Amino acid sequence: MTIRVGIIGCGSIANQRHAPEYADNPHVTLTHVYDPNPDRAKRLAERFGGQVAASWEEIVDHPEVDAISDCSTNEMHQIITTRALRAGKHVLCEKPIATTLEGAKSIVAAAAEAGTVLMIDHNQRLVAAHQLARKIVEDGELGKILSFKTTFGHKGPEYWSINASNSTWFFKKSRSALGVAGDLGIHKVDLLRYLLNEDIIEVSAFAGALDKKDENGQPIEVCDNMVCLLRTQSGAIGTAAFSWSYYGDEDNSTVLYGEKGVLKIFADPDAALQLMTSAGEQRSYNVGAIQTNDNQTSSGVIDAFVEAIRMKERPPVTGEDGVRALEIIQAAIRSAETGKTVSVLPNHG
Ligand SMILES: NC(=O)c1ccc[n+]([C@@H]2O[C@H](COP(=O)([O-])OP(=O)(O)OC[C@H]3O[C@@H](n4cnc5c(N)ncnc54)[C@H](O)[C@@H]3O)[C@@H](O)[C@H]2O)c1
Numbered sequence: 001m002t003i004r005v006g007i008i009g010c011g012s013i014a015n016q017r018h019a020p021e022y023a024d025n026p027h028v029t030l031t032h033v034y035d036p037n038p039d040r041a042k043r044l045a046e047r048f049g050g051q052v053a054a055s056w057e058e059i060v061d062h063p064e065v066d067a068i069s070d071c072s073t074n075e076m077h078q079i080i081t082t083r084a085l086r087a088g089k090h091v092l093c094e095k096p097i098a099t100t101l102e103g104a105k106s107i108v109a110a111a112a113e114a115g116t117v118l119m120i121d122h123n124q125r126l127v128a129a130h131q132l133a134r135k136i137v138e139d140g141e142l143g144k145i146l147s148f149k150t151t152f153g154h155k156g157p158e159y160w161s162i163n164a165s166n167s168t169w170f171f172k173k174s175r176s177a178l179g180v181a182g183d184l185g186i187h188k189v190d191l192l193r194y195l196l197n198e199d200i201i202e203v204s205a206f207a208g209a210l211d212k213k214d215e216n217g218q219p220i221e222v223c224d225n226m227v228c229l230l231r232t233q234s235g236a237i238g239t240a241a242f243s244w245s246y247y248g249d250e251d252n253s254t255v256l257y258g259e260k261g262v263l264k265i266f267a268d269p270d271a272a273l274q275l276m277t278s279a280g281e282q283r284s285y286n287v288g289a290i291q292t293n294d295n296q297t298s299s300g301v302i303d304a305f306v307e308a309i310r311m312k313e314r315p316p317v318t319g320e321d322g323v324r325a326l327e328i329i330q331a332a333i334r335s336a337e338t339g340k341t342v343s344v345l346p347n348h349g
Helices: 012-023 038-048 056-060 074-086 101-114 128-138 178-195 301-311 320-336
Strands: 003-008 028-036 067-070 090-093 118-120 146-151 200-208 225-232 238-243 254-258 262-270 272-279 283-287
Touching: 003 012, 003 056, 003 101, 003 301, 012 028, 012 038, 012 067, 012 301, 028 038, 028 056, 038 301, 056 074, 067 074, 074 090, 074 146, 090 301, 101 118, 101 128, 118 301, 118 320, 128 178, 128 262, 128 272, 146 178, 178 254, 178 320, 200 320, 225 320, 254 301, 254 320
Parallel strands: 003 028, 003 067, 067 090, 090 118, 146 238
Antiparallel strands: 146 254, 200 225, 225 238, 254 262, 262 272, 272 283
């Protein structure tokens, strides 16, 4: 079976990951692409194949399209992904799943009704070092996890977006909605849930537009830095920092502190994982680098999405995971706005 795919939104993530990884997958043909900027769609089609569609609706309603990648801007995910699911398509939706919880839940409801695959691109779960780290935690090598720290920062989306300028949509409240928290932070709360195999239940945060300016030289409308304190269901406490103003190397590191040892992930450029036990043992694992803005390696996301469709299986990142990550990030934003700690118990309605 060849899966016929359409890509909606032909910006950086479509060019750097979705289209090349579909091209490398033997079970897929890229049949349609769309972007409101027709030159971007044309350029993507010239490089990777497919016809340029006149609208995203043409792709989601097309009887010869089986699956879509929703690589549109954040505010459009709810509209495009929901409509595609209702039209019976499988959908790989970029993160954040939506800009509102209501929107995110309507996507999950549409997927349940359609019975098709919905996967959210929280690609950090598919990084080999993170998968091995989860196994080390599961195997009890660190004992109970007591604390953690994680960060994700780079020099900002105006260096990444296909519109590489300060007028990028990433800086607009009506489009990105969540600033760096929804861009980079949402990856790390999803990663913590994955690594620790438990949920985050309480959050306290500071956030601000400390540095970035829009095209008019005004401070941007969304946060460019956020620092959070998090508590998990089992009582572990830790920190998470997200930034668009790390003007050196990109930092995507995590450290887990357990009763029996410490696990450092992407903390040292020479070793993806470093384990130190309280008994004095030290181990390093070189299991490949994480994708960075300047160094794109295969994310494995497209292969996992295609496999879920072919095998009729649950994808490794579900719509529910996307909802939960959004819920925690929204709680962090609320905490930063109110100066109060916010409880974010799972399934609280
Ligand atoms: N998983 C990841 O690691 C990762 C990394 C980067 C971006 N993303 C996500 O991918 C999405 C796209 O980000 P990007 O980095 O490619 O941004 P980008 O600015 O490079 O590209 C966005 C594209 O979407 C197009 N677009 C705007 N309105 C649209 C509409 N109504 N319909 C279809 N397309 C529309 C724009 O014209 C532009 O070409 C965002 O939701 C972002 O959060 C995910």
